[in-house]
Amino acid sequence: MKIYLEPTTAEWDSLVQRPLIDQGPLQKTVSKILQQVRAKGDTAVKVLTKKHDGFTVRKLLVSEKELKDAERKIPVDLQQAILRAYQNITKFHSQQIEVTRKIETSEGVYCWRKSVPMERVGFYIPGGTAPLFSTVLMLGIPAQIAGCKQIVLSTPAAKDGHVHPAILYAASLVGIKEIYKAGGAQAVAAMAYGTASVKKVDKIFGPGNQYVTAAKQLVQLDGIAIDMPAGPSEVCVIADETSIPAFVAADLLAQAEHGPDSQVMLVSNNQQVVQDTLNEIEKQLPQLDRKSIAEKALQNSKAILLGNTESVVAFVNQYAAEHLIIASDEPQQYVDGIVHAGSVFIGNYTPESAGDYASGTNHTLPTNGYARAYSGVSVDSFVKKITYQQISKNGISKLGNTIVLMAEAEGLQAHANAVKIRLN
Amino acid sequence: MKIYLEPTTAEWDSLVQRPLIDQGPLQKTVSKILQQVRAKGDTAVKVLTKKHDGFTVRKLLVSEKELKDAERKIPVDLQQAILRAYQNITKFHSQQIEVTRKIETSEGVYCWRKSVPMERVGFYIPGGTAPLFSTVLMLGIPAQIAGCKQIVLSTPAAKDGHVHPAILYAASLVGIKEIYKAGGAQAVAAMAYGTASVKKVDKIFGPGNQYVTAAKQLVQLDGIAIDMPAGPSEVCVIADETSIPAFVAADLLAQAEHGPDSQVMLVSNNQQVVQDTLNEIEKQLPQLDRKSIAEKALQNSKAILLGNTESVVAFVNQYAAEHLIIASDEPQQYVDGIVHAGSVFIGNYTPESAGDYASGTNHTLPTNGYARAYSGVSVDSFVKKITYQQISKNGISKLGNTIVLMAEAEGLQAHANAVKIRLN
Numbered sequence: 001m002k003i004y005l006e007p008t009t010a011e012w013d014s015l016v017q018r019p020l021i022d023q024g025p026l027q028k029t030v031s032k033i034l035q036q037v038r039a040k041g042d043t044a045v046k047v048l049t050k051k052h053d054g055f056t057v058r059k060l061l062v063s064e065k066e067l068k069d070a071e072r073k074i075p076v077d078l079q080q081a082i083l084r085a086y087q088n089i090t091k092f093h094s095q096q097i098e099v100t101r102k103i104e105t106s107e108g109v110y111c112w113r114k115s116v117p118m119e120r121v122g123f124y125i126p127g128g129t130a131p132l133f134s135t136v137l138m139l140g141i142p143a144q145i146a147g148c149k150q151i152v153l154s155t156p157a158a159k160d161g162h163v164h165p166a167i168l169y170a171a172s173l174v175g176i177k178e179i180y181k182a183g184g185a186q187a188v189a190a191m192a193y194g195t196a197s198v199k200k201v202d203k204i205f206g207p208g209n210q211y212v213t214a215a216k217q218l219v220q221l222d223g224i225a226i227d228m229p230a231g232p233s234e235v236c237v238i239a240d241e242t243s244i245p246a247f248v249a250a251d252l253l254a255q256a257e258h259g260p261d262s263q264v265m266l267v268s269n270n271q272q273v274v275q276d277t278l279n280e281i282e283k284q285l286p287q288l289d290r291k292s293i294a295e296k297a298l299q300n301s302k303a304i305l306l307g308n309t310e311s312v313v314a315f316v317n318q319y320a321a322e323h324l325i326i327a328s329d330e331p332q333q334y335v336d337g338i339v340h341a342g343s344v345f346i347g348n349y350t351p352e353s354a355g356d357y358a359s360g361t362n363h364t365l366p367t368n369g370y371a372r373a374y375s376g377v378s379v380d381s382f383v384k385k386i387t388y389q390q391i392s393k394n395g396i397s398k399l400g401n402t403i404v405l406m407a408e409a410e411g412l413q414a415h416a417n418a419v420k421i422r423l424n
Numbered sequence: 425m426k427i428y429l430e431p432t433t434a435e436w437d438s439l440v441q442r443p444l445i446d447q448g449p450l451q452k453t454v455s456k457i458l459q460q461v462r463a464k465g466d467t468a469v470k471v472l473t474k475k476h477d478g479f480t481v482r483k484l485l486v487s488e489k490e491l492k493d494a495e496r497k498i499p500v501d502l503q504q505a506i507l508r509a510y511q512n513i514t515k516f517h518s519q520q521i522e523v524t525r526k527i528e529t530s531e532g533v534y535c536w537r538k539s540v541p542m543e544r545v546g547f548y549i550p551g552g553t554a555p556l557f558s559t560v561l562m563l564g565i566p567a568q569i570a571g572c573k574q575i576v577l578s579t580p581a582a583k584d585g586h587v588h589p590a591i592l593y594a595a596s597l598v599g600i601k602e603i604y605k606a607g608g609a610q611a612v613a614a615m616a617y618g619t620a621s622v623k624k625v626d627k628i629f630g631p632g633n634q635y636v637t638a639a640k641q642l643v644q645l646d647g648i649a650i651d652m653p654a655g656p657s658e659v660c661v662i663a664d665e666t667s668i669p670a671f672v673a674a675d676l677l678a679q680a681e682h683g684p685d686s687q688v689m690l691v692s693n694n695q696q697v698v699q700d701t702l703n704e705i706e707k708q709l710p711q712l713d714r715k716s717i718a719e720k721a722l723q724n725s726k727a728i729l730l731g732n733t734e735s736v737v738a739f740v741n742q743y744a745a746e747h748l749i750i751a752s753d754e755p756q757q758y759v760d761g762i763v764h765a766g767s768v769f770i771g772n773y774t775p776e777s778a779g780d781y782a783s784g785t786n787h788t789l790p791t792n793g794y795a796r797a798y799s800g801v802s803v804d805s806f807v808k809k810i811t812y813q814q815i816s817k818n819g820i821s822k823l824g825n826t827i828v829l830m831a832e833a834e835g836l837q838a839h840a841n842a843v844k845i846r847l848n
Contacts (some may be wrong), residue, residue, distance in 0.1 A: 023645070081829040088529040088823075095525055096537075103519060105512040105784035113520075113785075116763050118797055134830060166833055202797040217645055221447070223653055225797035229644075250842040257838040289837045331814075338810070339540050346814040351842040354815055357830045358823055360529035361537075361811040373542055373626040373649035375809040385799040386762070387785040390755075390770040391778055399512075399782055405505040406558060406781045409590055413713045414681040418674040418775040 001252075001266070001278060001301045009314075015302060016319040018231060018263060018368050023214065030185045030214040037189035042196050048186040053127075053156045055181075060197050062163055062179040070168035079169070082133070085358040086173055089141045092360030096379035097145065108395020115383040117147035120199065122191035123176075124206035124216075127156035127183055131164035132207070134356065138363050139205045139377065140174025146382035151176045152201055154191060156183025184208075185215035192219035203227070205364070205377065227377055231368030234263030235352055236321035238312055239277060241270045242329035244348050248273075249280035251325055251351055252301070253294055260296035263367075265319060266303040267312050274303050313337040320371040323352045342371045396422050425676075425690070425702060425725045433738075439726060440743040442655060442687060442792050447638065454609045454638040461613035466620050472610040477551075477580045479605075484621050486587055486603040494592035503593070506557070509782040510597055513565045516784030520803035521569065532819020539807040541571035544623065546615035547600075548630035548640075551580035551607055555588035556631070558780065562787050563629045563801065564598025570806035575600045576625055578615060580607025608632075609639035616643035627651070629788070629801065651801055655792030658687030659776055660745035662736055663701060665694045666753035668772050672697075673704030675749055675775055676725070677718055684720035687791075689743060690727040691736050698727050737761040744795040747776045766795045820846050 007015060036044040042060065049057050071079070102112040123139045126132055136153065143151055153176050157163050163181060171179055180198055182190060188208075192215075194200030203225035204216055216226045235255035239248050252264050268274050281298070288294055306312050313334055316324060320340035328334065331346045338344060342365030343355050356363045364377035391399070400419045407415035431439060460468040466484065473481050495503070526536040547563045550556055560577065567575055577600050581587050587605060595603055604622055606614060612632075616639075618624030627649035628640055640650045659679035663672050676688050692698050705722070712718055730736050737758055740748060744764035752758065755770045762768055766789030767779050780787045788801035815823070824843045831839035 078829050078833050081826040084530075084823075084826045085830060088533070091529045092527055092535045095527060101519055103516055103784070105515045106508075109512070109778070109783050111516045111784045113802070119763065132834060134834060220644070220653075221641055223792065223794060225794075229647055246845055247842070250838070250845045254836070254838040254842040257836060284841070288841075289835075294838065335812070339543065340808070341810055343811040343813070346812060349817050349820045349846055350813055350815040351820075351827075351846060353827050353831055353839040353842045354533070354820065354823065355811075355813055356839060357827045359533050359813045359815065360527070360535045361813055366808075368647065370647060370649075371808060371810075373808065375807075376811060378537070378809065380804065380809070383799075384764070384790075384795060384797065385802065385804070386765055386795075387767045387779075387800060388759070388770060389767070389774055389779055389783045389785055391774040391783065392771075393773045396773045396775075396778065399508075399778065402505040402508045403775075403777050403781045405502050406509060407777055409502050410555060410558060411713075412678070412681060414674070414678040414718065415777040415780060417708070417712075418671075418678040418777045421670055421674045422773055422775060 001281065001298050001303050003274065003303045003305065005305050006307055007304065012315060012318055015304060019261065019300070021210065026210060026214050027218065030211055030218060033185040034189045034215060034218060037186050037195065038193050045182050045186045045190050045195060048184065049182055053183050055157055055159045055161055057157065057161065057181050060180045060182055062168065062181060066163070067168050067172055067177065070165040070172065073165035074169050078166070082170060082173065086137060086141065088358050088360035089137055090145070093142045093145050093379055107398050108392035109389065109399055111387065111389045113385045113387045115385050117149070118202050118382055118384065120150040120152070120201045121148050121382060122152040122154065122201035122204045124187060124204060124208050124212055125153060125155040125167060126208055127158065127164065131167050133166040133170040134363065135206060136167055136170035137174065140171065140176060142362065142377060142379045143382045144174050146379050148382050152178045152180070152191060152198065154180045154182050154187040157181040185211045188212055188215035188219060192222065192224045227364060227381060228366055228374045229370055232261040232263060233258045234321055234367055235323040235325060236265040236267060236316055236319055237325040237327050238316060238334055239266060239268040239270065239273045239327050241273060243273050243327040245273060245276035245280045247348055248277045248327050249284050251327070252281060253284055253288065254351070254353055256294035256297035256301070257288060257290040260293055262297040264297060264301035265321070267306065267315055269306055269308055269312055271305055274305055278303065309333055320369045322365045322367040322371065323355070325352055340371050342366050342376050425705065425722050425727050427698065427727045427729065429729050430731055431728065436739060436742055439728060443685065445634065450634060450638050451642065454635055454642060457609040458613045458639060458642060461610050461619065462617050469606050469610045469614050469619060472608065473606055477607050479581055479583045479585055481581065481585065481605050484604045484606055486592065486605060490587070491592055491596055491601065494589040494596065497589035498593050502590070506594060506597065510561060510565065512782055512784040513561055514569070517566045517569050517803055531822050532816035533813065533823055535811065535813045537809045537811045539809050541573070542626050542806055542808065544574040544576070544625045545572050545806060546576045546578065546625035546628045548611060548628065548632050548636055549577060549579040549591060550632055551582065551588065555591050557590040557594040558787065559630060560591055560594035561598065564595065564600060566786065566801060566803045567806045568598050570803050572806050576602045576604070576615060576622065578604045578606050578611040581605040609635045612636055612639035612643060616646065616648045651788060651805060652790055652798045653794055656685040656687060657682045658745055658791055659747040659749060660689040660691060660740055660743055661749040661751050662740060662758055663690060663692040663694065663697045663751050665697060667697050667751040669697060669700035669704045671772055672701045672751050673708055675751070676705060677708055677712065678775070678777055680718035680721035680725070681712060681714040684717055686721040688721060688725035689745065691730065691739055693730055693732055693736055695729055698729055702727065733757055744793045746789045746791045746795065747779070749776055764795050766790050766800050
């Protein structure tokens, strides 16, 4: 982890920069995969699955029996943990339902908006080394609360053709019955364009490798909605003299174990805390299973030492972190100043892991500085907010002239006529 | 307008289809423009403005004097109309501010989310034949309510180098002072990537021709947020035996005058009303200024006759119209069944023009079937919803085991450690 001592604000621009990935060649490869699936449907999905994921799939759809068997394959204590997380996430997200309020904007003119669930949504859940059943909850719970009736899940099976039972268990908790054994860009293509076995969805959610990410961005050009653009996961920790270095080190390592491209930042106004944290990392790192991954991530990581609290807040805002931990006993001095972040973890006893699994907030968050303009996944992500207006005969007679004047000034006479004809 | 008599549901797929535009060549041209602006900044914007919009611009930024002069160039009655629209739109959108509620999801675990305004947003406003000052209100008012401090507007000037005073007047009403004389893909590029005179924005809003639309989609691949993908404007009218054919015809013509590619649909369970409406169109069309545009749009337009109310609702849902007018004295029989639409206009006295200008709802709406997954512009479009969690020592001791179990089951040991270290 490289230490930067009081960099000037001119230097901040490069410090907050995420590694640039040249999307050109990747997009070409992924475009080809999308084309294949559009042309050959399920056959292409199966061939590409064999080629890229190394397993032969006869039937893409997970059977009812596989779904039923999942529950007894999960240890009871893990089941209880998943249920507890389910409850907290449900409690938090249930507050996000918008109530419809009818407003009389002017005499006889009534307007309102109503949240209507999307009809059919698709989740991409990575398989591989880590079976991300927590992401099934994070996408499935807000979808369920929104009222989505058709939820499709696509995930690569292991080489033996099985989907991890924890993914199936989490899926059945949130009411998902339609699960396909397909991964990578081909899975995204199947959900985006539809095949004989997978019906086209309206919006695609979920994390994935760079192929999945590129596929999501490309299908968006064809009008399929996606949750948000994505980059490698990242954390930024604010530390000060009230931080506990062992905790900060553990939080940084938790992020670093995600992948070699994970982004880890430590920002502080206290040199001693930074040094103590780095020492703690040295102590904790050797004990990790995913030590070599974390080590690589730490090589690109930065510890930034700044002169005062104001600079710390300004810097973390410019970074716009996916996860921002305020590791302090006096976090309030920072909280109100934060304007760009995905999710904020406040105080020494709020590790990022809590939000990843069970505090109740969503862990699908904007990376790569996208927190400047994007929010994390919520119930909002699964509804369209349709607006309505109903105007009485008296209402249009009172408001009509306003509309006519504006339409005519914009040179749209037929727009004006549509009102005039109702006034006569 | 072609009439389709009771088409089968198998035929609906092609009836709801929008004309496909091959984006390939367009994207190449637009990519080149984006590259030029990234490489040469203001110089490229000026050269391209000269080339495509035909005016020479010395200073991109509209001067304070030009802004001040705008007000006295607008007739007083138009000023009053704009103010009235401003009030209604403000009244409706003010209800969209989300109040922050702190929730204790489990003992000692507090979660909440807060809407934070985007820092810097950019509006593209088309110039040309129709000065769309109404769009300035529709984007500026929710931005103002959200609390956006830096709003940039870019619009092509007329050949004499002036921006239409109604655009400037509407801009000053919503507090916009930073207005650039630039149009087309080059204006989008300047806002997306920044130049010497235009500072990069976080999100780009607003309608435009196919070049502008393509530019917005392409800059999105570079991580710049946009309001929504766009296609030609469209209306779908439900008519029945209680409709007033002259009103329906006027509404269809109002949509048709937008452009030759406008989409106009009439859906009914009553043949007489369809016939009477077509006759009315013949009567009203010759009187229009934009007759030739409307005529072209009508050539691609469809009148669909269906057997019953249920089919009518099912069909309009499949079409997922930007604007849906329910031209009926008994609109309630349709309203609750509508699940895909941008904005709904209920009853015989609610023309689409009302929503375009002054009822209070937003007129920036999803076209091209995007209403399946997208909402129109609202205050939501101008905020990020940041989530927060604060956990007490007691809270993490109670929730910790749940997190540890889940993290370990996902193979993420360092995530588990970040909790364990706090439990000891």
